[in-house]
Amino acid sequence: MGLNEQERTKFLAEPHIAGLAVDAGPGRGPLSVPVWYDYEPGGEVLFLTGVESRKAALIAKAGRLTVLVQRTSPTYRYVSIEGPVVGSGPTTLEHLTRIAARYLPPEAVPGYVEGSDLHTLVTFRVLPQRWLSADLGAL
Numbered sequence: 001m002g003l004n005e006q007e008r009t010k011f012l013a014e015p016h017i018a019g020l021a022v023d024a025g026p027g028r029g030p031l032s033v034p035v036w037y038d039y040e041p042g043g044e045v046l047f048l049t050g051v052e053s054r055k056a057a058l059i060a061k062a063g064r065l066t067v068l069v070q071r072t073s074p075t076y077r078y079v080s081i082e083g084p085v086v087g088s089g090p091t092t093l094e095h096l097t098r099i100a101a102r103y104l105p106p107e108a109v110p111g112y113v114e115g116s117d118l119h120t121l122v123t124f125r126v127l128p129q130r131w132l133s134a135d136l137g138a139l
Contacts, residue, residue: 003133008079009041011133015102016069020047022055023062030066031058037067038099044125045081048091048099051122059085059124067126075137081128091121 003011018037021030033055037047045067049055059065063085070078093113100112 001135003077003079003135006041007135008131008133011071011077012039012045012069012079012081012128013041014069016071017103018045018047019068019070020055020065021068022058022065024058031055035067036099036103038095038102044086044127046095046099046123046125048095048121048123050120052120056122056124060088065126075135077135077137078133080132081126081130083127083129085124086127087125088122091118091123093118095123096121 015036018035019032020035021032024031031054035047035049037045039045047067049059064083065085066080066082068078068080070076096116096118097109097113100109104112
């Protein structure tokens with residue numbers, strides 16, 4: 001059963017590992033990779049990656065992507081969004097800290113942030129336009 005708007009935005013706001021998919025060009029399937037991300041209901045999905053990575057180049061070229069987050073137990077649930085990249089720019093200390101804090105224990109965040117080189121990262125912002133969702137426990 002599909003999730004309503006409130007359920008799906010709440011689920012997307014939880015700190016799941018996202019699967020990001022972006023067009024990889026003619027003759028290839030989409031590039032599909034895991035990413036940490038940030039999202040607040042009603043806003044944009046933010047994630048960061050290496051500025052010189054293949055992922056960053058493909059995202060910049062395609063201008064659109066899909067993000068899928070899921071939970072496998074108890075009861076399988078997923079939310080998938082597709083939409084345009086509405087912005088990109090240098091990763092700030094605030095972006096890096098906020099995303100790291102979603103996934104790491106509090107005591108690990110300062111070391112992770114201090115060990116990261118902001119100059120090698122880019123932050124992308126994606127506007128969710130199309131949503132797919134399901135909760136198979138709601139059947």
